[in-house]
Structures are given as C-alpha cells and as structure tokens.
Amino acid sequence: MGSADFILVINLFVAGLLAAAFMTIALYDVGRVSARWLAFGYGLGMAYFAIEFSIPAFADARLPVVAAFAVFLGATVAFNGGLAHKYGLTPPWVPMLFFLGVASVAVYLVQDLPRHSLTRMMAYQLPYAAMQFTALGIVLSSRQRLGRLDHILMVVLAASAAQFASKPFIAGALGGWGANPQSYVQTGYALVSQSLGTVFGLALALLALAILVRDVLAEATSKSETDTLSRLLNRGGFERHAELALRDAVRRGAPVALVIADLDHFKGVNDSYGHACGDRVIETFAGLLREAAAEHHVAGRIGGEEFAIILPGTNLAAARLFAEGARSAFGTLPIEGLHTDHRCSASFGVAELAADEGFSDLMRRADDALYAAKNAGRDCVRLSPGIAMRQAKALSGRG
Structure with a gap:
C-alpha cells in the first residue's frame, strides 16, 4: 500500500468519525437540521474515499472516476446545505444540484481527452472550488451576528477553494496525476492532493463542529437564563x-x-x-x-x-x-x-x-x-x- 493509499484509508475513517460526530449533535437536538446535512455530507465523503480506493481494481475506470467526482461534489452540496440551515438561509438546492449534474456530465465528456490536458484537470477541480466559494457566499449572506469562529471558517473556505483551483497547476509541477486513473494513487501528486484534502476537509469539519457546539451551548445557556413567562432574562x-x-x-x-x-x-x-x-x-x-x-x-x-x-x-x-x-x-x-x-x-x-x-x-x-x-x-x-x-x-x- 502506497502513501496515497494509506491517506485514502485514513480519510475514509476520519470522514466516518466526523459523520458520526455531526449525527450525534443532530440526535441531541432533533431540530438542528444543519447537523443532519453535515453528517450526510461527510457520509458521502466516506463513499468518495471508498470509490477512489477501489479505482485501481477496474479495467475501465471512467465510470468509477465520474462516480467518485459526483459523490464528492455531492458531499460539498450537502455541506453547503448544512451551512445554509445553520446560518438561517434557504439552501440553494436547485442551482447546486443543477451544477452538480452539469459538472458530472462535463467530467464524463473530458474522459477521452489526454490525461495531462489542462482542460480535463480544470473540469475536475474547478467545480469543487466553485462549491467552496458558494459556501463562503452562504456565510457572508448570513444575517446572524458572526463571531470569530465564523470568520475563521470563511478564511478556510476561501483557502480551500484556492487549493482546488491550484491543483491542476500542482499536478503539472509534480509530473502529472498518472498515466491512467489506476496509477493515480502511485503519483506524488496524489500524495500532495490527498494530504491537502485531509488538512482542509478536517479543518472545515472541526470548525463546523465547533460552531455547532458553540450554538448548542449558547442556546442551553440562554434557556437557563430566560424566564419562561416573560421571555426576559431571569x-x-x-x-x-x-x-x-x-x-x-x-x-x-x-x-x-x-x-x-x-x-x-x-x-x-x-x-x-x-x-x-x-x-x-x-x-x-x-x-x-x-x-x-x-x-x-x-x-x-x-x-x-x-x-x-x-x-x-x-x-x-x-x-x-x-x-x-x-x-x-x-x-x-x-x-x-x-x-x-x-x-x-x-x-x-x-x-x-x-x-x-x-x-x-x-x-x-x-x-x-x-x-x-x-x-x-x-x-x-x-x-x-x-x-x-x-x-x-x-x-x-x-x-
């Protein structure tokens, strides 16, 4: 098992743990819809890593590659839906799902382009960057008072979008992303790409968890300090x-x-x-x-x-x-x-x-x-x- 394979396995288990953490919050507070969508998003993340890990076993990897792309992009859609619910906005499901469909078709169509084609690599990475910028826009559009954690989340979202947009150029600098999908996990780019994904994915998850826990604790404190009859502070x-x-x-x-x-x-x-x-x-x-x-x-x-x-x-x-x-x-x-x-x-x-x-x-x-x-x-x-x-x-x- 190569280094990139090892990181894929680690990412799969980390995504599972994060999905369980968000689901725990959702079960603790059944009205917190945001936690359920975030749990679903990281559950899709598990599926993505499982598909990526299995790609070398396929003789023709075009469909698994497109499936992995669609599942991971779907995970970002679910993540954005959870953020929208958390920040009191209506999730833009229709445009996000339409974008998911169009981007998946585009990735399928570029499968016959040369492996190192910049167009092919851009078609794969730019949709991820676009969804991270969408998440940033959701937080910026919130009418809630934003705290320090919310501002850190925006910075990390912007940095995550930038790293997705830069990956085609990183791949070029590191000699490409393999002669075929099956050899991807053996490349230096795969190690860098998966490591970056781990850092940013974990950072976003921990920030989202911290923000949800902050909100849960704030609401619990507010309830303990509120007089039920007058709805003023006790x-x-x-x-x-x-x-x-x-x-x-x-x-x-x-x-x-x-x-x-x-x-x-x-x-x-x-x-x-x-x-x-x-x-x-x-x-x-x-x-x-x-x-x-x-x-x-x-x-x-x-x-x-x-x-x-x-x-x-x-x-x-x-x-x-x-x-x-x-x-x-x-x-x-x-x-x-x-x-x-x-x-x-x-x-x-x-x-x-x-x-x-x-x-x-x-x-x-x-x-x-x-x-x-x-x-x-x-x-x-x-x-x-x-x-x-x-x-x-x-x-x-x-x-």
Whole structure:
C-alpha cells in the first residue's frame, strides 16, 4: 500500500468519525437540521474515499472516476446545505444540484481527452472550488451576528477553494496525476492532493463542529437564563449580562443607567382576577419592555412582579424619559381578563452609575428610588437620591 493509499484509508475513517460526530449533535437536538446535512455530507465523503480506493481494481475506470467526482461534489452540496440551515438561509438546492449534474456530465465528456490536458484537470477541480466559494457566499449572506469562529471558517473556505483551483497547476509541477486513473494513487501528486484534502476537509469539519457546539451551548445557556413567562432574562441571567454591559460601558467611558420597575397592586390582581390574569399582566409589561429596549439594552424579570433594565450609553435624564414612557404606555394597554375600567400601573426607580461604585451599588440605589416611588403613591418615576443630590450640589456650586 502506497502513501496515497494509506491517506485514502485514513480519510475514509476520519470522514466516518466526523459523520458520526455531526449525527450525534443532530440526535441531541432533533431540530438542528444543519447537523443532519453535515453528517450526510461527510457520509458521502466516506463513499468518495471508498470509490477512489477501489479505482485501481477496474479495467475501465471512467465510470468509477465520474462516480467518485459526483459523490464528492455531492458531499460539498450537502455541506453547503448544512451551512445554509445553520446560518438561517434557504439552501440553494436547485442551482447546486443543477451544477452538480452539469459538472458530472462535463467530467464524463473530458474522459477521452489526454490525461495531462489542462482542460480535463480544470473540469475536475474547478467545480469543487466553485462549491467552496458558494459556501463562503452562504456565510457572508448570513444575517446572524458572526463571531470569530465564523470568520475563521470563511478564511478556510476561501483557502480551500484556492487549493482546488491550484491543483491542476500542482499536478503539472509534480509530473502529472498518472498515466491512467489506476496509477493515480502511485503519483506524488496524489500524495500532495490527498494530504491537502485531509488538512482542509478536517479543518472545515472541526470548525463546523465547533460552531455547532458553540450554538448548542449558547442556546442551553440562554434557556437557563430566560424566564419562561416573560421571555426576559431571569435574575441570574440579568445580573450576568448587566455586569458585562456595565463593564463595557465603563471601559468606553459611556454613562450607564439602571431602571427598576415594580407592578403596582399586583397581589390584588391575582386575588381578584386569578393567577392566569396576573400572568397576562406580567407578559404584557414584559412585552412592553422588549419593544422599548434597544439591542444593546439588558432587560430582565428579577422578581415576581419586579423588572429591571440596564441602559448602556444612557444618562440619568434619558433613563428617566425611558421610564416615564414605559409607565405611561403600560397604563394604556388593554389586558385580557381585566375589567375595562381597571388600569394597570407600575412604579419606577432610576439610577445612574457613579464613578466610585459597582453593579451592586447601582442596584441598591435604583431599589431605593423604587421604594421612594412606592411611598409617593405609586405609578410614578423617582430618581436615585444619591445621583440627584450630587447633581443638586454640582448645580448649587456653579451658582
């Protein structure tokens, strides 16, 4: 067994292991269609390596060569379909399958050209490069926020496409790819080609696996941090994300404000109308917060009827306007199950981060402001005494 034969066998088993890894993710999360297509793609990769390994046994290898080409190109189609599902796009099945058919026919037609013909080698390698560029386009077309792994994947896809496009020239530099298909695996080009295929195939697979695992873990974390009724962050999730947002704002030198809200007379709603109606009140207020919040805001349900939202890049005056807007809007929203004359309200406490305090201090002062709003008769907004006093002193000093 030559070196290229050995690499083919290794690639076959590696493709099988990768197919099993993707299928494991698909079975863990049955809704993750991308993992199933990636598993199918690497399963086709196994078939490709098996066909390549068997080609020397054929007296006339034209059909096995075309079959190997079509199966491997089909593996890239499945890979691209999995990527499209992962990045929230509709896979371009029709153009990809049409391209697969046309390219397979082209490879069949060039079988009678001289073995070292550049046209023949281009017909074999350029479709692979085109499918890798298609994968790159899929990732670039995603509307999802791309992370570091996604950008590395794009770089590797571009490099993989380039290596496929360069293989005809590599074959020429290394003396060709054999006098016939049966002798291919004995050539130096076969060793280089299969080694490059191993490196890039494994790199793409590991990156795709890492991205899928990242997404699975992120979704699991999100579920553990999400309050099921309000669909906002629960207290633990809010505190973690708020701390991160606060640190980022401080690093950038931007102001940070915190608004805490408490639904007024909520126990009375539960006692008079039932807990199902109380849940609808919570859902309504949470929906109001979600609509009012910007993408960089952090909103959570931190208690039974208590909510909080961190507003990075927002000072005390702007945060007060935010709270007043939420307060007035909530009072006008109809809630199913409540009498038409029953008006819901909420009290708000607002605090802005001071230079000498942390998140827990900010929470405490916002809580104090909330209690002040409750003591003032509810359905109002109060500012943190600490910040208000500092501003008053500063203004009096200027006077």
